[in-house]
Amino acid sequence: MAIKNHRFEEFWYGTSSNLSRSVRIDPTLIVMHYTTGWSGAGARDWLMGRAGGTGNTGTSAHLVVDRDGTTWQIAPFNRRAWHAGPSHHGGLSGLNSHAVGIEILNPGYLKPLGPDLWVDGYGHRRTTAELEDYGGFLTAPHGRIGPGSFAWPLYTPEQLTVLRRITSALIDSYAITDIVSHEEIDTRGWKTDPGPAFPLETFRDLLGQADEGEEDAVWETTASRLNFRGEGRIGAELVDPPGQLLRGTRVKVLSRVPDWAFVEVLAVPEGAEAGGALGVTGWISTRYMLRIA
Numbered sequence: 001m002a003i004k005n006h007r008f009e010e011f012w013y014g015t016s017s018n019l020s021r022s023v024r025i026d027p028t029l030i031v032m033h034y035t036t037g038w039s040g041a042g043a044r045d046w047l048m049g050r051a052g053g054t055g056n057t058g059t060s061a062h063l064v065v066d067r068d069g070t071t072w073q074i075a076p077f078n079r080r081a082w083h084a085g086p087s088h089h090g091g092l093s094g095l096n097s098h099a100v101g102i103e104i105l106n107p108g109y110l111k112p113l114g115p116d117l118w119v120d121g122y123g124h125r126r127t128t129a130e131l132e133d134y135g136g137f138l139t140a141p142h143g144r145i146g147p148g149s150f151a152w153p154l155y156t157p158e159q160l161t162v163l164r165r166i167t168s169a170l171i172d173s174y175a176i177t178d179i180v181s182h183e184e185i186d187t188r189g190w191k192t193d194p195g196p197a198f199p200l201e202t203f204r205d206l207l208g209q210a211d212e213g214e215e216d217a218v219w220e221t222t223a224s225r226l227n228f229r230g231e232g233r234i235g236a237e238l239v240d241p242p243g244q245l246l247r248g249t250r251v252k253v254l255s256r257v258p259d260w261a262f263v264e265v266l267a268v269p270e271g272a273e274a275g276g277a278l279g280v281t282g283w284i285s286t287r288y289m290l291r292i293a
């Protein structure tokens with residue numbers, strides 16, 4: 001995937017009206033975001049501001065990635081876009097001056113309204129069945145939102161595939177030192193994107209620079225019953241027992257490839273029978289794990 005003159009040649013291009021005038025940047029970070037919405041073209045137009053025919057004068061990004069992998073570039077990578085807000089990472093502040101911002105189409109979290117009913121940040125209601133049709137979701141708590149558990153729609157394979165290609169090309173073209181979530185750089189403590197459904201670590205792995213302290217990290221599984229496989233690929237034979245891991249199973253990551261982690265089971269959820277799971281090793285999808293320590 002070729003970048004020429006700070007643009008991907010293969011993507012649609014239009015310049016957002018919401019860029020710092022004449023400020024040139026040399027990006028060293030990639031910040032991943034979700035759009036909080038259901039329409040990719042709508043997000044693109046919004047982030048282009050006047051140029052997109054919308055009244056938004058405050059935010060932009062460099063790339064917008066739709067559910068089907070369609071990607072629009074709305075700023076050259078050497079222009080300062082407005083996506084990070086008040087932010088800090090690795091000794092740098094005001095990360096718009098240092099980062100490529102990628103907005104990924106995703107509704108963001110939905111709060112529970114009742115049995116099998118959820119509501120997004122704009123008041124749109126979705127049933128569990130509708131969310132499953134949309135591409136599935138995981139449930140996970142989040143301290144910044146409040147007590148309880150929330151629905152986090154999954155990213156599509158098409159999005160993750162194009163994002164991996166984009167990330168690799170950016171690493172090849174710029175002196176990228178880290179890939180971060182908006183949540184972890186936001187100094188106000190408001191942001192939750194791109195959320196626990198986004199496999200950030202697999203993108204960091206593209207740098208050959210996994211998070212320090214990763215060896216001691218403890219993760220919890222977030223799917224109600226997560227397939228526990230003998231190899232890191234869809235359809236690989238299950239490790240039996242236990243076959244599947246119940247939600248809340250604690251694991252340690254021993255190694256990782258894109259989308260898959262080879263883990264050891266440290267503890268099973270309270271009330272569950274261990275079912276021969278303790279100490280067993282196998283592969284799980286990184287979509288369904290949340291780091292807790």
Ligand SMILES: [Zn+2]
Binds near residue numbers: 033034083182191
């Ligand atoms: Zn964001």
